Amino acid sequence: MSNSTHVTRRASALGPGLAVLFVALALVAFLSVTQGSRSIGLLEVLHALGSLNSDVSTDSTVTLELRVPRTLLGIVVGAALGVAGAILQGVTRNPLADAGIMGINSGAAVFVVFAVTVLGVRGAGVYVWFAFAGAIAALVLVYAIASLGREGATPVKLALAGAAVTAGLASVTAGIVMTNVDALNELRFWQVGSLAGRYAPILTGVAPFLLLGLVASLGFGRVLNGLALGEDVARGLGQHVTRTRAAAFAVVAVLAGAATAACGPIVFVGLVVPHAARFICGPDYRWILPYSMLLAPIVLLLADVLGRVVAAPDELQVGVVLGVLGAPAFVGIVRYGRLSEV
């Protein structure tokens, strides 16, 4: 019983906490629209947002056609990666799980390379769909391999299958790219996770999948709490462990697949943010999921704004910024946090 009072006490603080994060996200989004590698006065930004006419000046084009879609994409992609990471860590009970080690990035990369070499497809707007299909195919493959055998897709088998599929697909990609300069050039743009060069068509393309996935993901809190107690206990509590796992993987496939397709592989957000959320919320996934969903886009957008401001008139890709900042952050969490309590 003391446990439940503990939880309610936490809940009384965690609810307002979510509201604070929401305000913080709004502030960061505002920052992302007003700051960038081009210096645009606040008044011009507000004027552009007010008129919604992007033809007035270059400043208004940049604001409305570059920064607004980029910011919205950063929000939905960040949220998707954060939640997908949290669900994966919960369902596989593996503190190192994120979309990358489940084969999503390598699957998407293989399909991008295939689209370029075999089908002659060019341009971010087209191969986003190949990347999406590839990410889902890889995750399905990982799950199918891990499901072989009587005990089903256990955490250990999922981790092993993920590593094996990632290695296999990565070597296929490397093999093709080594002999095809075109594929290498296209992949080079895609492979560094970035929010640059992605405009409204990509946002409107992936947003429906991401929003659907985000809504669905919030329903997983209770079952993930059950799984965290161990499979046998979860079964004892009346859960359909296999069915839960399959459903969770389906949601992760949509979320991480669409996010990766839109922006390329973005590291660390899916891995570190759920740990940060767990650090704040404790082990209750009903809180970890919404916290991850708000924390992740804050981190992603901040990193993106930083990359845009420090190198002007050039830009650093957000993937690079996250890599540089994410590593020490993760070390910090490992040092002070509760990594083992997944």
Next chain:
Amino acid sequence: MSAWRPLLVVAALSVVLAGCGSASTSGTAQTAASAAPSGPWSFTDGSGKTVKADKTPTRIIAHAGEAAALMSFGIKPVGIYADESVTTDLNLKDLDLTGIEILGQEWGKIDVEKAAALRPDLIVGDWWPAEKAHSGFEEGVDEKSKKLAELAPVVGVAQGKSIVDLAEGYESLAKSLGADVAAPAIAANKKRFEDAVAAFKTAVAAKPGLTVAAMSPADDKLYVANPEYAPELLDLQSWGLKVINPDTPDPGFPYWENLSWENADKYQPDLILWDGRNYKPTSNAEWGEKQPTWFKIKAAKAGAVAAWPAYWLHTYGDFATELEKLTEAIKTADPDIGD
């Protein structure tokens, strides 16, 4: 042991070929000899080193553009290594390559076993002063491919500040190898080039206010070329064309200034020279569609774009052809589009 096997094969092959070669290759040797002085031969390489040989080399293996340069003076190499498919390489795509062994069609990969079978007596590749290496032997090239240098001496003209210097350098290399550069068919190329330069200068002088910028748009950024590292742009500047020097080139890779797409309109030239390696007549419209800020460059919006032969020229003939196209673009350009 297994590592030795390829080497043994090469050794065996070269012995066998050396044995029968004296008989079977005498035909080609003779045709070359009819034009070539028999030696001794020497050439001062781009690195400053003088390479000497008792006999004038006749079995030459050359890198793509360098091969094109030699062929334009009537010196046909026995083997070519290219950085991409010889059907798309801008230097090679219109040349008749029958009878020439293709030793590589990817950067950094040369089939040295095949090269050894050709028994070359000279390897020709541009000298890159910054990298202190010849084309084909730069950092990053397969160690196995670099063994090409063990087959014969390597020479090349220094890449640097001018395509004209480069073309002249290969002219003198070809001459030393026995080319008759005064032969009418060969001299015609140089004449055409000189005429093209004169016409270009006239067109430029007629539009004193015209500025151009050399650009290469990419999905995530817009690259603006730094003429300082683009010999053909320096040539154009020396003939009076105002090619914009970007003010903050990337310190790590000073060939370009990188602009985020937010800053695409930083430079407003009257004419855009578009990286010819990925330029099609439809490119301007496509990029206008794809990048919201591309048409914020007024010249792009007005369709004032022309192909820029970026970093590949080696011959008078190719340069003449490209100059003729640029001259046309300059004649039709409006010097008041940009700022």
